[in-house]
Amino acid sequence: MSDAVSRPTLEAVAARAGVSRATVSRVVNGGDGVREPLVERVRRAVEELGYVPNQAARSLVTRRHDAVAVVIAEPETRIFTDPFFALQLRGISKELTAHDNQLVLLLTEGRDDHARVARYLAGGHVDGALVFSLHLDDPLPGLIEGAGVPTVFGGRPGWSDGTDSAVYVDCDNRGGAEDAVRHLVGLGRTRIAHITGPLDQTSAADRLQGYRDVMGETDPRLVVASDFTPTGGERAMGELLDRCPDVDAVFAANDLTALGALRVLRERGRRVPEDVAVIGFDDVLPVAEQTEPPLTTVRQDIEEMGRLMARLLLSTLARGGPATGAPSSVVLPTTLIRRATA
Amino acid sequence: MSDAVSRPTLEAVAARAGVSRATVSRVVNGGDGVREPLVERVRRAVEELGYVPNQAARSLVTRRHDAVAVVIAEPETRIFTDPFFALQLRGISKELTAHDNQLVLLLTEGRDDHARVARYLAGGHVDGALVFSLHLDDPLPGLIEGAGVPTVFGGRPGWSDGTDSAVYVDCDNRGGAEDAVRHLVGLGRTRIAHITGPLDQTSAADRLQGYRDVMGETDPRLVVASDFTPTGGERAMGELLDRCPDVDAVFAANDLTALGALRVLRERGRRVPEDVAVIGFDDVLPVAEQTEPPLTTVRQDIEEMGRLMARLLLSTLARGGPATGAPSSVVLPTTLIRRATA
Numbered sequence: 001m002s003d004a005v006s007r008p009t010l011e012a013v014a015a016r017a018g019v020s021r022a023t024v025s026r027v028v029n030g031g032d033g034v035r036e037p038l039v040e041r042v043r044r045a046v047e048e049l050g051y052v053p054n055q056a057a058r059s060l061v062t063r064r065h066d067a068v069a070v071v072i073a074e075p076e077t078r079i080f081t082d083p084f085f086a087l088q089l090r091g092i093s094k095e096l097t098a099h100d101n102q103l104v105l106l107l108t109e110g111r112d113d114h115a116r117v118a119r120y121l122a123g124g125h126v127d128g129a130l131v132f133s134l135h136l137d138d139p140l141p142g143l144i145e146g147a148g149v150p151t152v153f154g155g156r157p158g159w160s161d162g163t164d165s166a167v168y169v170d171c172d173n174r175g176g177a178e179d180a181v182r183h184l185v186g187l188g189r190t191r192i193a194h195i196t197g198p199l200d201q202t203s204a205a206d207r208l209q210g211y212r213d214v215m216g217e218t219d220p221r222l223v224v225a226s227d228f229t230p231t232g233g234e235r236a237m238g239e240l241l242d243r244c245p246d247v248d249a250v251f252a253a254n255d256l257t258a259l260g261a262l263r264v265l266r267e268r269g270r271r272v273p274e275d276v277a278v279i280g281f282d283d284v285l286p287v288a289e290q291t292e293p294p295l296t297t298v299r300q301d302i303e304e305m306g307r308l309m310a311r312l313l314l315s316t317l318a319r320g321g322p323a324t325g326a327p328s329s330v331v332l333p334t335t336l337i338r339r340a341t342a
Numbered sequence: 343m344s345d346a347v348s349r350p351t352l353e354a355v356a357a358r359a360g361v362s363r364a365t366v367s368r369v370v371n372g373g374d375g376v377r378e379p380l381v382e383r384v385r386r387a388v389e390e391l392g393y394v395p396n397q398a399a400r401s402l403v404t405r406r407h408d409a410v411a412v413v414i415a416e417p418e419t420r421i422f423t424d425p426f427f428a429l430q431l432r433g434i435s436k437e438l439t440a441h442d443n444q445l446v447l448l449l450t451e452g453r454d455d456h457a458r459v460a461r462y463l464a465g466g467h468v469d470g471a472l473v474f475s476l477h478l479d480d481p482l483p484g485l486i487e488g489a490g491v492p493t494v495f496g497g498r499p500g501w502s503d504g505t506d507s508a509v510y511v512d513c514d515n516r517g518g519a520e521d522a523v524r525h526l527v528g529l530g531r532t533r534i535a536h537i538t539g540p541l542d543q544t545s546a547a548d549r550l551q552g553y554r555d556v557m558g559e560t561d562p563r564l565v566v567a568s569d570f571t572p573t574g575g576e577r578a579m580g581e582l583l584d585r586c587p588d589v590d591a592v593f594a595a596n597d598l599t600a601l602g603a604l605r606v607l608r609e610r611g612r613r614v615p616e617d618v619a620v621i622g623f624d625d626v627l628p629v630a631e632q633t634e635p636p637l638t639t640v641r642q643d644i645e646e647m648g649r650l651m652a653r654l655l656l657s658t659l660a661r662g663g664p665a666t667g668a669p670s671s672v673v674l675p676t677t678l679i680r681r682a683t684a
Contacts, residue, residue: 077432080431093418093449102458102459104448104467105446113444119444125446
């Protein structure tokens with residue numbers, strides 16, 4: 001257990017440097033208006049004593065913490081099992097580190113904890129927030145708005161038309177889904193099903209829309225709701241085979257869903273792609289490469305999206321707010337990656 | 343982008359409640375010395391306006407943030423690929439959430455970022471810290487000491503004899519390793535190898551010590567250094583088979599190492615356990631259950647260790663410091679789990 005008493009004080013630094021407390025304070029907060037020899041003496045004293053300025057007090061003056069919060073609106077159990085989040089965090093971490101900003105990941109057990117997250121955001125501990133995986137009925141966006149910290153969202157927020165004040169980074173979910181379904185049509189498939197993600201997320205709703213764009217009015221039994229997890233994909237695929245034994249293609253809303261669907265197809269003796277073609281979404285590695293057979297999928301550059309989110313936020317912070325030349329949202333294109341399943 | 347201007351102020355709450363700023367401030371900070379009807383009026387105004395107190399200012403008074411930092415002294419890439427960390431975080435998250443404390447995970451790209459982590463810890467943003475996966479030559483412990491926040495460590499710290507002021511939670515690494523190696527001896531194996539973890543971590547050093555306790559003086563070629571990763575395990579197993587083709591058992595320092603070793607044994611046509619018996623350490627699921635064949639391993643209750651770390655820290659904070667009745671470190675027992683590899 002560390003001993004709080006041993007921490008060197010501002011007074012100790014002042015005594016060591018032979019200057020006033022006010023001088024030390026000015027140097028620690030940027031050194032404006034202090035002569036260079038004095039700055040040097042204070043810096044040496046700070047170093048010798050291992051003095052760490054009290055940032056809570058200092059930040060009341062400078063209003064900067066060089067720290068950015070990341071909030072993923074999912075329970076921590078999902079954050080550590082879906083490689084999507086690790087990839088997005090990797091992009092964010094690289095970008096923040098390159099600018100010497102601390103990544104502060106606020107973990108929760110679920111939605112009940114979001115008010116506490118908002119309190120932390122409002123508490124003056126971070127300069128801004130990166131928020132992703134929002135669900136439509138989640139109070140988090142409102143709470144974050146109330147917290148008053150600059151925020152960039154991952155994925156188009158669903159509570160507005162997405163064209164107003166919210167800045168976000170997303171991929172072209174609808175266009176990517178259209179590519180996938182068009183590819184299945186091009187293979188001559190006629191009974192093309194879609195296993196959706198959680199439809200209270202815009203990514204899942206947009207992918208469903210892309211499926212509908214290409215398929216038009218279709219047998220409603222070919223669309224099965226799921227939740228972006230392998231277990232959900234297994235359940236949905238089982239249901240689909242029971243309802244529509246003649247299904248000959250599946251567009252799964254993400255790779256983990258496709259992974260579950262492939263398992264059930266194998267168990268039920270359906271050959272992939274001969275009997276049923278399968279396409280996923282995300283291209284999260286190693287998942288997509290290591291499925292049996294390797295997965296054809298719609299690639300989005302998840303790490304790059306994380307990097308862009310961080311870059312947009314940092315540029316906003318550097319300008320001191322969103323008022324002038326506010327950055328606009330970014331929507332990245334997707335690519336169909338052909339492997340063995342379609 | 344949220345609009346910072348829209349955030350309701352203390353003044354607005356005071357006006358709405360028809361009281362002074364000082365009264366609002368007192369109520370927000372606990373309500374001492376304010377008459378109940380006034381407290382009620384302020385509370386109603388706070389609720390109606392959605393006022394969120396500025397915690398940076400408030401915490402200068404109360405000195406509590408209800409937030410605990412978690413620092414894992416590994417780059418984020420490892421945190422998201424080794425299930426050990428997810429399990430430990432799960433235990434920590436459950437315990438902190440149960441006490442309405444925010445888990446603040448400080449991610450880094452590596453050791454170069456540890457000074458920044460220490461600045462954040464010293465900055466008055468958290469009440470305490472849980473720190474794990476320390477390496478011997480890491481400056482982090484010293485930096486944390488300097489930051490002056492109460493800290494509980496995961497794993498016995500290596501920079502002291504571990505019996506002084508540092509509070510930690512660990513498992514019986516040495517005893518667990520002894521059990522594993524004794525089991526291999528009991529199976530009649532005579533050429534028992536050990537693939538170590540990174541020996542600048544006490545967990546790895548203690549497991550090697552346990553191996554030596556049972557084996558005594560042994561062929562030095564039977565001990566190969568590695569790094570707790572599957573790739574490291576592959577490399578070490580390859581080396582081991584080249585050096586000692588007669589090896590008939592391997593105690594791997596963790597399950598991921600064993601996973602890599604099993605891959606190479608399969609590639610080289612060695613049957614497990616007939617030709618080479620293998621034992622891991624950790625029992626991280628689903629890894630240990632899904633290896634081919636399922637892995638015999640030394641189980642430590644990682645989630646419970648996380649929970650205990652959080653509990654020790656919260657009890658220290660509740661007492662206002664480590665001075666009186668300081669909690670002592672905890673070392674949990676391990677259990678040998680027999681599956682198919684030994």
